[in-house]
Every structure is written in C-alpha cells, then in structure tokens.
Amino acid sequence: MSDFTTKAVNSIRVLAVDTVAKANSGHPGAPMGMAPAAHILFSQLKTNPANPAWINRDRFVLSNGHAVALLYVMLHLLGYPISIQDLKNFRQLDSKTPGHPESETPGIDVTTGPLGQGVSNAIGLAIAQANFAAKYNKPNFTISDNYTYTFFGDGCMMEGVASESCSLAGHLQLGNLIAFYDDNKISIDGSTNIAFSEDVTKRLESYGWEVLHVANADTDYQGLSDAIAKAKLSKNKPTCIKMTTTIGYGSLNQGTAGVHGSPLKPDDIAQLKEKFGFDPTQSFTVEQDVYDYYATVAAKGAKANAEWDNLFDAYAQEYPEEAEEISRRLSGKLPENWEKLLPVYTSADKALASRKMSEVVLSKLEQDLPELLGGSADLTPSNLTRWPDAVDFQPPSTGLGDYSGRYIRYGVREHGMGAIMNGIAAFGANYKAYSGTFLNFVSYASGALRLSALSGHPVVWVATHDSIGLGEDGPTHQPIETLAHFRAIPNLMVWRPADGNEVSAAYKVSLESTQTPSVIALTRQNLPQLENSSIEKASRGGYVVYDTKDARLILAATGSEVSLAIDSAKELSAAGIPTRVVSLPDFFTFDKQSHDYKKSILPDGIPVISIEVMSTYGWGKYAHAHIGLDHFGASAPAAALFKKFGFTTEAVVEKAKKVDAFYAGKSVLSRLDTPF
Amino acid sequence: MSDFTTKAVNSIRVLAVDTVAKANSGHPGAPMGMAPAAHILFSQLKTNPANPAWINRDRFVLSNGHAVALLYVMLHLLGYPISIQDLKNFRQLDSKTPGHPESETPGIDVTTGPLGQGVSNAIGLAIAQANFAAKYNKPNFTISDNYTYTFFGDGCMMEGVASESCSLAGHLQLGNLIAFYDDNKISIDGSTNIAFSEDVTKRLESYGWEVLHVANADTDYQGLSDAIAKAKLSKNKPTCIKMTTTIGYGSLNQGTAGVHGSPLKPDDIAQLKEKFGFDPTQSFTVEQDVYDYYATVAAKGAKANAEWDNLFDAYAQEYPEEAEEISRRLSGKLPENWEKLLPVYTSADKALASRKMSEVVLSKLEQDLPELLGGSADLTPSNLTRWPDAVDFQPPSTGLGDYSGRYIRYGVREHGMGAIMNGIAAFGANYKAYSGTFLNFVSYASGALRLSALSGHPVVWVATHDSIGLGEDGPTHQPIETLAHFRAIPNLMVWRPADGNEVSAAYKVSLESTQTPSVIALTRQNLPQLENSSIEKASRGGYVVYDTKDARLILAATGSEVSLAIDSAKELSAAGIPTRVVSLPDFFTFDKQSHDYKKSILPDGIPVISIEVMSTYGWGKYAHAHIGLDHFGASAPAAALFKKFGFTTEAVVEKAKKVDAFYAGKSVLSRLDTPF
Structure with missing residues (x-):
C-alpha cells in the first residue's frame, strides 16, 4: 500500500503515544502494535459520527481495553466529538477519555477493560444482529447487515469467559463476527511463553472458527486488508484474524513488557517521531491529509446511513407493521399497555x-x-x-x-x-x-x-x-x-x-x-399467594403485606420467608405482641422511594427483625435484629433444612419475643434516618 | 476382560441406582455411564482406606460432582467408612453422603459440584505433587510419585474455569495428571449438540495435552485399562482419556437427558437388574466376590502405604533435615517462632x-x-x-x-x-x-x-x-x-x-x-506507619488505634482510610468533639473476639461512623452512619478521586459533626448488642 498508509498508521501511533505520555499513565504498547489493523479496519468501518446510535452501523469492541488511547485517536480522526484537548485530558477527572473505554463516550459501543469481557460482548452484539436481521430483513430490504469487529489480546484469550463465549460463537456459526487477535506475545509478566504456550489457532478452530494469519501485521497493510475481505466471505463461521505484531512498534523497548503499561520516556518518543518522519518537538499534531482521509471515511458512513434511512422509508411502505415495531424498538419503548x-x-x-x-x-x-x-x-x-x-x-x-x-x-x-x-x-x-x-x-x-x-x-x-x-x-x-x-x-x-x-x-x-x-x-x-400483595405495591420495592393495629414489632422478609413472617406475625399478634410484616422484594427500588413513604413502612419506635434464609450481612440498614444463615447450608430435603436452621414459625416467634423483650423501654430509631 | 469385570461394573451401576432411588433425588445417569472407568481405575488406585491422609496416595477428584453416588459406592466397596446404611441415607440431613462430594467425608479429596472446579482442583493437586516431589525426592528415595485422577463431563468442559486451568496444565506439562472425560453427549437441556459442538480433543491438544480415546467405554474394559497405561507413559503432558459412554447405560432411557437428574423409575430399575443378572426384588446388595475383590485393592494400598513408611524411615536416616521438614509439614504446623x-x-x-x-x-x-x-x-x-x-x-x-x-x-x-x-x-x-x-x-x-x-x-x-x-x-x-x-x-x-x-x-x-x-x-x-498499631492488636481484627479521653464519637475505618480517620479525629478532638478511631482490619477475626473485648472497642453511648472508600453495605453491623462509596468510581489520579468523593479530612470532619449533632441527647446502643 501507499506511503500515505504508512504515514496514517504512524500518525495514529504517535498520537496515541503523546496521549499516554501527557497523562503520564496508560498503555502505549498495544496501540502502537495495533495501529495498522485499526487504520485498515476503520478505513472501511461503516460508521457515522453524526449518528453514533445508527442501528446498522458496524460495531467495534476493544476487548483489550487498556489500549483505549488507540480508540480515542481513531474516534478523534473520524470526527467523533473527541478533540485534541480531550486526548490531552486522557485519564483525568471528568474527562471524556477515561482510562478504559466507557460507553458514555459517543462512538464507544461497549465499556471494556476487564479482560475477556469485550470479545464476549462482541459475540452478544453479533447474536443480536443475526436475530434482528432474521426477524426483519425482507427480500430486497436488508435492514440489518452490519459486522461486529473486536480487537483482543493474549490476556483476553487466557480468560475463561472468552473461552466460553468463543466456543458458543463457533457453535452459533456467527459469520458476522470478525475478531482481531493481537498476537504480540507479551503480557505484564513478560513473554507469554511463561504461562501461555497453547496453540490459539488450533483452539479457535476446535470451536469452529475460521482463523487467518497476518504474519507481519506491523507493516503488512495489504495482508490485513486481504484478511478482512476473506473474513467477510466466511458466512458460517466467526473469523479470527491472528495478527502477529510488535508491541510498542517503533519504541526503543518494542517487543518487551516495558512498553505495556507505562508511558514512553521523552527520549524514546523523540527518536520514535524522528524515525517515523515527525517533528520531535511537536506533540498532538496530525497532518491535514490524515484528517482529510478520515473525513472521507466518515462521509462514506454518513452516506450509508442516509441510504439506510431511505431504505427504511421504503420498507415502511411495504412492511408497515414491521417498520412500526422497529421504530418502537429503536425509540426504546415497550408496547403500550x-x-x-x-x-x-x-x-x-x-x-x-x-x-x-x-x-x-x-x-x-x-x-x-x-x-x-x-x-x-x-x-x-x-x-x-x-x-x-x-x-x-x-x-x-x-x-x-x-x-x-x-x-x-x-x-x-x-x-x-x-x-x-x-x-x-x-x-x-x-x-x-x-x-x-x-x-x-x-x-x-x-x-x-x-x-x-x-x-x-x-x-x-x-x-x-x-x-x-x-x-x-x-x-x-x-x-x-x-x-x-x-x-x-x-x-x-x-x-x-x-x-x-x-x-x-x-x-x-x-x-x-x-x-x-x-x-x-x-x-x-x-x-402461597399472599392476601395483600399487588403488582403496584411490590413495584415500590417494599410495602406492608400484613399489619396489626399498634404494631410494636416488624418482621421484614423477602421471597420464601414472607409467608413464614406472616404466619409468625399472626401468632405473635395473637400472643399479645402486635406485629407487622414488611415484604422487601427489592432494596434498590425501595431505597428510591420517598423518605416519607419508606418511614411509613419502617417507622420510628418499632424494632425490625429481618428474616431471610441467607447471610444477614447488610440487613442492618433496615433491621435491628436478624434471622438468617451466616454459615453454609447442607444437603437434605428442603423442609428438613428449614427446620434445622430455625426457619419455622415456632423458632421465629421465639426469637421475635426476645427482640420484643430486648427493646422494651428502649427508644428505637428507624434505621432509615441517618445524619447525612 | 473377565465376566467378573462385567459383574463388578454392573454391581457398581446397580448400587448407584439404588442409592439415588432410595433418596428419590440425585443423578443416576453419569454413575451408570462412568462405572466401567471407575472400576478399572479404582482397581489400580493407590489408596489406603485405613489412612485416608497418606500423602503419597493417588488423588481422585470427581469434577462432575453430581455423579457422587458413584464415588460413595466406590468408597464403600474399598472399605472406607461408608456403609450400606450411609448409602441409604444419601442426601439426607446430617448424613455422610450429601448430594455432592464434600471433603469432610473420608476418602473424598476435594469438595466438588459446581462445574469446572474439580478438574481445576485436580490440576492444583498435580502441581503440588510435582513441587513436593521435586523438593524432596532423592536418588533411590521416591517419596512422592502419586497420580492425580479426575473424572469430568461436558458441563465441566463448557465452564471457563476449566479452560483456564487446562490451558495452564498443558503449559506446565503435568504428566502426573490423568483426566477422564465422560463424553456422553448429554446435558440437562438435552443433546450437547444444541450448545457444544466444539472438538474437545483438538481443544485439549491445542493446550498441550495428550488425548486418548476409548470409543466404547460402556464395555471396553481393556481399552480403558490400556488407556490408563498409556497415559502413565506420557511424562510431559497431562493426559485426557476421552471415553465415549452412554449416560444411564442399561436404563430404558439410556442416552437421554431423562436419566441425568432424576431417579430411575421402579420398573426401569427392575428391568435393569434383571438384564444385568441381579435379583430385581433386592436392593443394596453386593455379592461377596465383589467385596473380596475390592478388599484386595485396599490391601494393595495398605501394603504400598507400609512400604512408603519404611522408605520414609530410611529417608530420614539419609536426609534428616528434609525428613524433619516433611514431618513438620505433614503435622500441619508452621516452623516454631x-x-x-x-x-x-x-x-x-x-x-x-x-x-x-x-x-x-x-x-x-x-x-x-x-x-x-x-x-x-x-x-x-x-x-x-x-x-x-x-x-x-x-x-x-x-x-x-x-x-x-x-x-x-x-x-x-x-x-x-x-x-x-x-x-x-x-x-x-x-x-x-x-x-x-x-x-x-x-x-x-x-x-x-x-x-x-x-x-x-x-x-x-x-x-x-x-x-x-x-x-x-x-x-x-x-x-x-x-x-x-x-x-x-x-x-x-x-x-x-x-x-x-x-x-x-x-x-x-x-x-x-x-x-x-x-x-x-x-x-x-x-x-503512613501508624503510631499505635501493632501486630498483636491488629491480630484481633479490630482495636483502638487512636483514642481521646471521654470520646463521644468513633470513626471506624479500614486500610487506607485509617490514617484519614486519625487525622480527622485529631481535628474533631481539637474542635471539642473528642473522637476515637477504631481500625477494623478484619471483621471475621474481630467477630470471634469476646463480647467484652468487642464492647470495649465499640461501647454503648458513642455513635460510630464507618469510613471505607467503597460500598457501605454491611457496615450497619458496627456503625450508625457511613462514609463510603455507594456508586462506581472514576478514572483520574487517585488524589483527585479521594477529593471528589469526599475522602478528605475536611469532608470527614463535616460529616462527623452532623453525626454528633444528630445523636446529641439520643440514647445510642452499640450495634454489637443484639437480642439473640
């Protein structure tokens, strides 16, 4: 390919290096190694910076999320709202450019970083695309045909979560998935040969993947481009393009763990820029022809998006029901009622x-x-x-x-x-x-x-x-x-x-x-179906499911323990300890209710006993005493276990009486009231 | 092999079936399928029921732990303290025979059940053996040479944890590990072809394993025996013996998910026993020659153990230092002082x-x-x-x-x-x-x-x-x-x-x-190194690390927040709110201290504020108010984050003052006192 390609690739490398250096924190090596693949792939990525939510855009997932400087650089070049200033704010408080990809940043499809997740997310994206296409595409109306691309590294391949997902992806024959494996043979501990000597190609093939190899992905741009073309022909298999790269390509420490997780030293950056034909006294500069090139990529994406809009309009004429459903779904709304x-x-x-x-x-x-x-x-x-x-x-x-x-x-x-x-x-x-x-x-x-x-x-x-x-x-x-x-x-x-x-x-x-x-x-x-439950009440996360006049005790329970609590409360009330039962099906939802509502459920002056057949840890936020299971369970029929571990009306009543006696004459504050 | 082998194998099958049927709960299919492998393997297992802790015994891990009925049967036959009555108590309260293998039962090397764990445990056992042997074996003194065997199924192979461990085992060239893959092609959802179409052999080979195949492991006893012999020759690779079996072999529903997780029906059991030449009116019977056979296996193990004891005595003469160290380690004691x-x-x-x-x-x-x-x-x-x-x-x-x-x-x-x-x-x-x-x-x-x-x-x-x-x-x-x-x-x-x-x-x-x-x-x-910390005090899990006369507020913190708490307490004390700081390095250890000790640290009458830079969930067991982080963090230099999220002396002092005001005039109970 042309000198321009080399220039563009090296522009990406240098800008990523500057980004990490300015932050004095981050990972320069992987961006430098994967810059060629990023340039070749993003040159043909179907993406429209003006409409990051376009449903038929290609998806891109950076599974080795520590290489995020590369992604920010690519989004910057494409015209996504990431400025040079944003790159300079890399990893700083409240910036658009945090230390790993976060999907709040426009153009970032998935939050990644923890290894093995991204490649699995990409498989989910590919599944969704296949489902969406199968459901809505019609003859002459290809509403959905985007690809999902992902970059991942050795670390991802070592993680079990990736093994699970990749095996399933092979089974599912996801031809719409193209993954780039950054085979740089370096991880934090050094050469991967200290822990990772498996044959990744063979492993992926065993899952049913197509695996292609670009042996010199530092400079073989044509090889990368050809591999993508070939991958697209693989309709019934996900494809992995194994690209052998040099981590930190161009650095004095290229090919070592030294360039993985620390910024390059100033002298190293200087020699790198010189070697690549850039002005070593300048930082964060990109030549106009590189911007111009990416502007044409973005324009192609915008055009594709416009064509898709037209296609969808025509589709709506032909298939009004499906189109309406798609529109509803794209708006993020469930069907009415x-x-x-x-x-x-x-x-x-x-x-x-x-x-x-x-x-x-x-x-x-x-x-x-x-x-x-x-x-x-x-x-x-x-x-x-x-x-x-x-x-x-x-x-x-x-x-x-x-x-x-x-x-x-x-x-x-x-x-x-x-x-x-x-x-x-x-x-x-x-x-x-x-x-x-x-x-x-x-x-x-x-x-x-x-x-x-x-x-x-x-x-x-x-x-x-x-x-x-x-x-x-x-x-x-x-x-x-x-x-x-x-x-x-x-x-x-x-x-x-x-x-x-x-x-x-x-x-x-x-x-x-x-x-x-x-x-x-x-x-x-x-x-059992409870007497006083309702969808509306339960939708508040917590409510009174059984009440007694002048209750002086509350049993707060969830799930299978609520009916036990009600039975116990009835017995307690009959025995002269008027007792209320609160069902708390979801703490998160309950916590979002108004303070007044919550206090009406768990008021001052009444001790609360939690009943839940597992760890009591955390119940202190609502309850003053706890009936739970702060040890492991056992193997036996369920009824025998509930009895053994004290989840019977008798045992609950006995403990509840102790609570009643303990708090007699003491002032009891609701746990919901806090000083700040 | 002989008719006796068939008889022994079928005795195992039938006894496992009876065990599951009596419990009316459990998994008969896998024990029936793996009975041949169990018989062939256990026939040559180096194991001494009289000394289950013998360090040079072969280890056995049932990774597909739901097949535990098989393991109980084998231990019963070998003379481990699992009686017919224990088999009849399968899955009952307080029995020796819980629903999955638990290492409290003698003869069970590892607690298993959650899929993928056991095969990984086996790899850990093999690593330990290799390390122990490399450290202590001497010319003519092979103190350690046991094998680690494991059975695992399709479910284990789907789990990522197994992928991770198996890849590492290949890298580590663990020739002392022999795994049996129960390739029965059935999982709970039905045929494995609905989700698991990978080539397991190829995958394990990609990790560096040797894979052998016994194509008919239902009856090819010789094939199983030969495979074990061959596996032992593989000194630099872990070996997987892929054994193609029929789940529930002999049942009317053999080869289906129907025999996986439910007991066989009475008529099915009857026909099975008849087919195998057993009396269908009898249950839990084993013929004496089968017991006799396993008695010889146990005797061989006892003999091997005795020989090892002699070897170790001679070793102690030649290598007294090493022997002393081994003895110390076997006693489970750390070196003195x-x-x-x-x-x-x-x-x-x-x-x-x-x-x-x-x-x-x-x-x-x-x-x-x-x-x-x-x-x-x-x-x-x-x-x-x-x-x-x-x-x-x-x-x-x-x-x-x-x-x-x-x-x-x-x-x-x-x-x-x-x-x-x-x-x-x-x-x-x-x-x-x-x-x-x-x-x-x-x-x-x-x-x-x-x-x-x-x-x-x-x-x-x-x-x-x-x-x-x-x-x-x-x-x-x-x-x-x-x-x-x-x-x-x-x-x-x-x-x-x-x-x-x-x-x-x-x-x-x-x-x-x-x-x-x-x-x-x-x-x-x-x-910073604290003024009042000590190993002794911290070893109690919680202690007063900074105190003020007549403290009316306690800041309870862990880790990096303890010094922040001390700085804040100093400021509060100077401002007229005498404040104590409690360091709580480990809740578990603190909880085990005497009630008096704990109350001396967190007494009545003093509100406690927790300070920990993560979720406050659970701190209610000690503290009345919480300074924490009940949301996700952010990407920025650490100091900027601590400031943003209120982990500064200034912010802590301000909140502490609110707590002091909130509890003024209120009676404050220590959270350590509970009604039961």
Missing part, C-alpha cells in the same frame, strides 16, 4: 414455585415483546426460562432452530452468558436479554454482572433455586452470600419476590428499566 | 504501599516456609507477589524454572488460579497457596473463592489495587461491592490492613489458619 399482560393473582390461586410463576410471565409476554431474547446456562428445565413452543436461536443448518429464534442455548457457560447479554443489550433495538441459572451460579458471572451495572445494560438474570430451599444438592449449590454481594453492587436491582404478584412486579420494573440490570431470585419450592 | 520473621514497624518508618509491605513479608518468610507456593494472574510487577530471586514453577524443559520453584505464572486466569489454589491446599503437606490479582478481579474467581471457604482451604489472595486509590484505570477496575461480597461469605477472612504492622498481622493470622481462607486487600498508594 404491555404491563396488562402480566398475570395477577389472588390468595385463592394455588401455591406455585416462583420459578414457575416466572415461566408464566415469560409465556404471557413473549408474543408482544419481540425484543425478549432469552436463554439459560443448560438449566432450562430447572430455570423454566423457555416459553412453550419457543424457537431456539440456532444456525439453520443445525435443524435445531434459526436465527429468528429467541431462545439461546448457552450451555454451562454462566460468565460468557452474562457478558453476551451485555453485548445483546448494547446492540440497541430495545433488546431485553434475560437468562437463567441457579442463583448461586450467577456468581460465576460476577465479572460480567458488575459491568452490566456499570454500563447500565438492563439485562435480567432469572436466578432460580434461590436458597437452601433447593434442598438435596447441598451447600455447594446453596447461595448464602449471594444477595449481599449483589445488593452491594451499585445500580443493580436484586428482586426476591414472595408470590405471583411480586414476580409480576419484578418483571414489570425490570423490563421497564432502561439503565439498571436485575437479578430475580426465584424458588424451586412452592410459595 | 516463624512469626518472629514478620516485619515490625514504628511510626518513624517510611510510608509504603501496603502491596509493597506485603512483598516485604513474603521476602522475609519464603526461606523458612517451604510450603509457601505463590503466584499471580499476570500482575506480578503490580501485585508484588514474587520475592527476589524466586524460582518459577515451570517444566524444566522450558529453561524458565523447574518444578521445585515456588512461583507460579498463572497467566490472566483468576478463576482457574483460585480453583488451582484449592487443589494445592487439598494436597496437604501444609501447602500455603497464595496468589495475586487486583482486588476487583478476585470477583472473577467467586466460584472458587466460596469453595475455599466451604471446604476450609486456607488459601490467601493477595488482592492489590484495592480501591479508587488505583486511580487512572477507572471504574472498570475499582472495587465497590467487593469487600461486602467477601465479608458475607462464611468462613472467609477479609483483611484490609492500614499499615505495615497490620500487613504483618494479616499474614500472621492467615498463615496460622488451618481452615479459613483469606483475602488481603492492599493498596497501590503509600500509607
């Missing part, structure tokens, strides 16, 4: 496991909510996440489903599933990704879950078998710390519904959420 | 990052504690987990170290690392496994961490970059919920030391622990 589909229960309705009531909700919603894209980590018959007659999301060649299917067989891959859900949510089009596993195994996906919360992806975890109530499988499967863990994550709803109306409420609030993910904890065992 | 090696600081000593002080501890201890076996997930220069001149644990052929080395280059594989540490701890010989990553990324290993706690493996996580104090890397790397998560796990210490003496205390208590794992959270940034 969708919540009327949610089942409502009375106490006359029969007891059911809340996992079963969750299945009823999904079955009621699926037809009206085409954005529901569900699945399970190989526990479908346990999680009950699949509505009757759901079509599996599968490559048509398998004969097991097709890409318009909305049920994903994730396999036993919880972490990959979580990261893929984030990618599906990031695609847009109002995708509501949900998926199931046992509550205890959502923890396997902790890394992805906190990124859902940080990125504001409103995904839903259907987390069944939510306590020792799962019984015989025993302590390896019984969550204890899990709810505390999740409740401590900012911007995460953690629902634990007590009956059918509360299950409906959990789905109502979760699906209406646009920025907050949810975990919905559900039982294996049956729960 | 080892704690004198721990560094002690005064306030005159210079400020250091606590990660650096951790490095000092490791450097002081390593020579006297040969059981220290450390590592890092590719963050060695950040975690500072490697003492100077440490030898890497590496295959000698790499030229990068040898198996006597005690520093493991785990690669970016946190979950695998955690599970491997559990395996190392399970080996015995007092191995003290520790390893490093950023605190935030310990969460990737949640699945393994909770199993450390459940199993009582006293492993140590060196968790650096423990807050927004890591600065520029930003919110993707900054823990918020992490300490709450870990503190809610039963039987887990979560240290967050404030200075050098507290770092020493954290290591002292962690390394002395025999049943409780630890996470030690350490700073990237410097911390």
